[in-house]
Amino acid sequence: MYQPLPFDITLIDSGLMGKETVACYLIESQGEFAIIETGNYQTSPRVEQLLEQKQISKDQIRYIIPTHVHLDHAGGASVMMDAFPNAKLVIHPRGARHMIDPSKLIAGAKAVYGEEVFNETYGEIKPIAEQRIIVAEDDDSITFGDRTLVFRDTPGHAAHHFCIWDETSKGWFSGDTFGIGYPIQDTPKGRCLFPSSTPVQFDPFKQKQSIQLMLSYQPNYIYLTHYGAIEVTKEKGEYLCQQLDQYIQLAEAQPEGKATGEAIEPLLMEHTLTKIAEYGCSSDREAIKKAITMDIKLNSLGLAIWYEKYLVG
Structure with a gap:
């Protein structure tokens, strides 16, 4: 369920859609933390279990960051925001309104999956208070501890997608922009x-x-949401x-x-x-x-x- 990676990063298997399919990442710097991607409503308890194992307080989570608002990336955001009261949600400018009012996201997903499957997969998706949201424009950055993350607008997969550059690891948290690669595709x-x-x-x-x-x-690593860290x-x-x-x-x-x-x-x-x-x-x-x-x-x-x-x- 958890895989420690170099550079104070932990890969968390969200459990969404099966084993080793949808990842999220916990990043640490000087006792402060960010979570990238949110899975679904069942993912937050996995994150909380990891924090308990590492003796990390929920108050130490500074940022929760979906790469875009497709629900396998942002579906667990409201649950995590409830779980981590000091956290801010960082989101693409085109995605912010869907976090504040997720009704269109919910309706669209129910149209695709049907209400029963949607409820089973994503549960209740609640609005997130606007004052807890940071809109990250292209080339904006955040800092926690001594670590800086830079947000770059990366359309193509979706217009509301950014990727996150971590200078510490010289790696990208790529969402869906840099493709899909499950462990079964290793060579x-x-x-x-x-x-x-x-x-x-x-x-x-x-x-x-x-x-x-x-x-x-010139990155050394890509941190795929689907799935895992690759050179x-x-x-x-x-x-x-x-x-x-x-x-x-x-x-x-x-x-x-x-x-x-x-x-x-x-x-x-x-x-x-x-x-x-x-x-x-x-x-x-x-x-x-x-x-x-x-x-x-x-x-x-x-x-x-x-x-x-x-x-x-």
Whole structure:
């Protein structure tokens, strides 16, 4: 459930969507702490258990930071804000209103998942008081202890997405911008990543620009929400950008009016399984397919929605 990492970072398995699927991170500096990503309502008790083990007071949590407001990242924010009374929520400018009034987020998620599944997965999502929210514009920063985190606007996956640069570790907390890579995708040359193109604001051109911005910092690590800490090279980022180009080509290859999520999904699944195998992954193909099925379903829908907008101009 917990994995200590270098540079006073702890990886916490949120438990959302199964084991080693959605991560959040506890960062320490001189007795002060920040939490990046919030999972769902079941994640906060896991964080509290870790704090108890480490003999950390709840009052020492200074910041709670979802990278964007998709519910696998921000769904547990209100529960955490209740649990940690001294914490401020740091959020992208386009996401703040959804934390203050989450009704549209809730309605959208219920439309996708159905009310029963939504309630089981996310529970009650409550409004967060505006005075407890910090809106982080592009290149804003926060400091706790002697550690500074810098927020960079990284659209492409979503317009309300920032990534967080940690100079201490020379690493990015990447949300969904730098792709998806579960442990089952490990290879002798590192983890194979694939893009996240979920609805409804996916834009492959903006996402490539965001990846290039991240690479310009010459990072040593990427802290993936899906899932875990990986060493990063320029080549890994370029490989993601190449896949985004291939996503575009896949959509363009569909007959006119036929580039739907349902039509794209089997093609994108085969494409992704092939790329993972070509990268040197020896994991069982069916096990990989099971692990990425929901991602591919959402990626296909997001790609189809983007392509329809792209054609319109």
